[in-house]
């Protein structure tokens with residue numbers, strides 16, 4: 001894992017360096033307005049060296065670098081995580097920015113224990129998180145459909161379960177219009193991921209698995225794993241607004 005992250009990071013740095021150099025070249029002829037033609041016109045960049053430009057906070061280039069780290073998992077259709085459990089990496093394109101922010105902060109502060117996402121989130125500043133969340137909320141807007149107002153009815157077993165915990169009162173009637181933007185859209189999310197997430201809200205005293213959340217903890221604990229699996233299967237089978245958008249569709253290098 002360390003290796004993957006290192007490689008991804010190295011690649012993204014290389015990519016940003018190339019971009020910065022291109023920008024500097026393109027703008028060199030008319031950079032006089034910036035006072036010093038030797039300085040690339042990158043906001044926040046204080047010196048001519050690419051290394052300093054890469055470290056510039058919150059410029060469009062650093063968003064580029066930070067999201068490059070995510071693409072290897074969240075922008076590959078059907079990509080599976082293998083540790084600590086095997087399930088498909090969640091779809092985050094089209095998810096609410098406020099929820100993405102809340103989730104990343106939960107990994108960062110340890111409320112969510114998933115080890116890879118913890119180390120990813122720890123590397124992000126508040127500004128990085130805000131930029132990345134806005135990016136993913138809008139990603140693929142033109143090719144995604146709005147979820148239907150009314151979803152296919154569940155079978156009677158699942159109907160009873162979701163009624164018992166009134167899932168719709170927070171996640172919305174179609175599981176895609178949560179009452180608060182810091183709550184997730186869950187319709188159409190991968191079922192195996194939903195099941196793993198629901199179990200994680202129940203899991204305690206495990207260093208690598210668990211989600212400490214007052215609301216969902218109380219809800220998930222009312223159900224057996226078999227019941228959670230049935231709920232996850234139904235919710236995942238619905239039409240939703242979250243998607244995996246492959247990098248080739250929005251990004252050409």
Ligand code: HEC
Pocket residue numbers: 066067069070071072073074081088089090091092100103104112114116117120132184196197
């Ligand atoms: C090595 C693969 C990998 C990389 C790289 C990665 N993620 Fe994740 N991400 C995952 C997995 C697996 C999960 C599910 C973790 C869990 O079960 O809590 C996840 C969960 C998330 C969630 C929570 C989704 C939800 O529905 O609650 C967000 C948001 C997220 N990642 C954003 C990012 C961002 C932004 C980046 C890049 C800065 C990134 N991830 C990089 C694998 C990855």
Ligand code: HEC
Pocket residue numbers: 090102103106161162165166167168169170171182183184186189194197198211213215216219231235
């Ligand atoms: C009182 C409001 C409320 C109710 C009722 C509720 N949820 Fe949630 N749900 C939330 C919030 C808030 C979160 C985000 C928690 C976090 O940050 O980890 C969440 C998160 C989730 C997640 C994790 C999604 C992801 O992408 O990781 C799943 C799955 C989920 N809920 C399913 C359900 C189901 C199924 C029900 C009914 C059995 C339900 N919820 C009822 C508020 C609610």
